[in-house]
Amino acid sequence: MTEISAQASAPAKAPSLFADPDFMKVWIAGALVGIMRWLDVLVVGYYTLVVTGSPFVVSLMLFLRMLPMFLLGAFAGAFAERLDRRVVLVGLLLLMSIMYATLAVLAIRGALELWHVAVGVTYSGVFWSFELPVRRTMVGDVAGSERLPRAMGLESATNSITRALGPFVGGGLYDTVGIQGAFGLGATVCFIGALLLSTVVRGARSEGTGRRPVIAGLLEGAAYIRTERVVQAVLVVTIILNLFGFACVSMFSVIGRESFGMSASETGLLASTEGFGAFCGAMLVATFARPSQLARIFCVGAGLYIACMGLFGWMGVLGQDWLIYAAAGFLFIAGFGLSGFGSMQSGLVLARTPPRMRVRVMGVLAMCIGCGPIGILNVGWIAEVAGAATAVVIVTAVGFGCYVAANLAYPELRRRLT
Numbered sequence: 001m002t003e004i005s006a007q008a009s010a011p012a013k014a015p016s017l018f019a020d021p022d023f024m025k026v027w028i029a030g031a032l033v034g035i036m037r038w039l040d041v042l043v044v045g046y047y048t049l050v051v052t053g054s055p056f057v058v059s060l061m062l063f064l065r066m067l068p069m070f071l072l073g074a075f076a077g078a079f080a081e082r083l084d085r086r087v088v089l090v091g092l093l094l095l096m097s098i099m100y101a102t103l104a105v106l107a108i109r110g111a112l113e114l115w116h117v118a119v120g121v122t123y124s125g126v127f128w129s130f131e132l133p134v135r136r137t138m139v140g141d142v143a144g145s146e147r148l149p150r151a152m153g154l155e156s157a158t159n160s161i162t163r164a165l166g167p168f169v170g171g172g173l174y175d176t177v178g179i180q181g182a183f184g185l186g187a188t189v190c191f192i193g194a195l196l197l198s199t200v201v202r203g204a205r206s207e208g209t210g211r212r213p214v215i216a217g218l219l220e221g222a223a224y225i226r227t228e229r230v231v232q233a234v235l236v237v238t239i240i241l242n243l244f245g246f247a248c249v250s251m252f253s254v255i256g257r258e259s260f261g262m263s264a265s266e267t268g269l270l271a272s273t274e275g276f277g278a279f280c281g282a283m284l285v286a287t288f289a290r291p292s293q294l295a296r297i298f299c300v301g302a303g304l305y306i307a308c309m310g311l312f313g314w315m316g317v318l319g320q321d322w323l324i325y326a327a328a329g330f331l332f333i334a335g336f337g338l339s340g341f342g343s344m345q346s347g348l349v350l351a352r353t354p355p356r357m358r359v360r361v362m363g364v365l366a367m368c369i370g371c372g373p374i375g376i377l378n379v380g381w382i383a384e385v386a387g388a389a390t391a392v393v394i395v396t397a398v399g400f401g402c403y404v405a406a407n408l409a410y411p412e413l414r415r416r417l418t
Contacts, residue, residue, distance in 0.1 A: 017150060022200050023142045029193040030135055031158045033093070036186045038166025040124065041065070042271055043174050043182040044117055045253035046264045051114055055254045055388050059380025061121055062250040062373075068125035069132075069370030075363070085134050086200050092127045093194035099123050100186035107180035129370065133362040138200070140350050140358065152350065156343030157282035160335065164275025167252075171268020221360030224353070230295060231361065233410035234348050237302050238368045240406060241341065244399020245306040247375030248313065254388035259316035260324050273328045277335020278342065285343050294344050294351070299413040301340020303403055308334035310396030316389025 017023050041062065048058045103120050106112040136155070143151035173181040225231050256267030285297060308330045315327035346365070353361045375395070382391035407413055 017143060017147060017154065020142065023139070023151070025196040025200050026135060026138050026142060027154065027158065029089075029093075029196040030131075030139070030155070031162060032189045032193050032196075033096075033131070034159055034162035035166045035169065036189045037124075037128065038163050038275070039170035039173075039182060040121070040166075040186065041249065042167040042253060042268050043170040043179060043264075044121055045250060046171070046174060046257070046267060047117065047179050048114065049253055049257060055251065055383035055391075056380040057114075058254055059247075059250045059376045059383065061118065062247075063376045063380070064118055065121040065125045065128075066370055066372040066376060068122065069129040069366055070373055071370070072126065072129040072367075085138050086197055088130060088134055089138075090194045090198050092130055093190045093197065096124070096127050097187045097190040097194065100183045100190060104180045104183035104187060107178065107183060112179070129366055132366040132369065136346055136350075137358050137362055141355075142200075152343065152347035155346070156285070156339060157279060159342060160275055160278030160282045160339055162275070163278055163335075163338075164272040167268040167271035167275070169268075171263075171265035171271075174264040174268075176265075221357060221364055224357050225361060225364060228352055229410065229412050230352050231349055233295070233406070233413050234298065234345060235365065235368045236406050236410065237299070237341075237403070237413070238345060238365065239371050240399055240402045241302055241306060242369055242372035243375035243378075244395050244402065245302075245309055247372055247379045248309050248392045248395060250376050251313075251379060251383060251388040251392055254383065255313070255316040255327075255392070258387070259319045259389050260321065260327075262324075270324070270328055270331070274331040274335040274338065277332035278339040279335070281336035281339030282343055285339055294348055295413050295415065297340040298344035298348060299407065301337040301342075301344070303400070303407075304337030305334050305341055306337075306396050306399050306403055308337060310393055310400065313389050313392025313396060317387075317393060319389070 045058050252271045256262040312330040315323045379391045379395045
């Protein structure tokens, strides 16, 4: 009788994430649009370089993509608390599908101009400013606290593989079909994502403050961040990497074409090595990481990424053909660092934030990620004067110094977490 009572009182084991229909829909939708995100970055960058020949204009396109996240990130998180998350994402994805279809038709008719693409990437930035705080929070809510580490690990691994597949597929489409093929794929992918999310049942409504004014929600989120040093550290390092690390992604197409004489598909293959490295690293993190090590993994990953991006740029400065393999190797190792940083970034914020505050704090995280436009313009104008590869070396050197300073200011990054 005692044994039966004990079994009855034991909590039921949470089902597998892959057996949860709502989680699978949210996850697959995120994977599909993630592929399109990185495909778009490569294809638009290469197209812009072919049309203008200017590294600065290439960086300006990524600037337009990232600017809405900086301007709207925190607001998007607080505003989304007042609405059905599912409706927000489905509506934005349907508009994305229409936007890509319009660009594809213009390209087929030979009427596509650079300003059309600029408008498209700006709207993409609006979508991504909502996607991070809204869909990632849906993932956490659908998974629940017990399955949250596995869900965030799967999200990180998925983001890593999309970073690899996106440039690879995009470069191949650009060389074989043209830019209209990439935009046509984007219209299809976004429409499928909208269909999947429209049938999600759980995680649509926020546990936050309902109709509370948006500004009040932002202020409460900022007040909470001031009390949590681990979250502060995550936000500071996120700003550093977006200013001095991820901004260099805008120069991938330029370095591939100008330093190594690569086609779009070859440049896409080179850029995809970063994503493959991130995927391999994410698998290692998911297998061997311990909860107490999360901050350390985040910290080491950030440093490894920015250092290897600088070495990748140095290979471009030297410009020898055989150094393509060394450049790919450094991007692969940078991907390992990215996996540690990326898998722990959202995970640390969600784990250290009460459920009712998560959307607001994730919105602030999105705003920190969105500060990248400043770094993008910085690397763009340096590239215009000194060359793309030299710009990457200079920017990452400054960034690594800022990263060291952040480690000294926040020793929590090097400690075991309770």
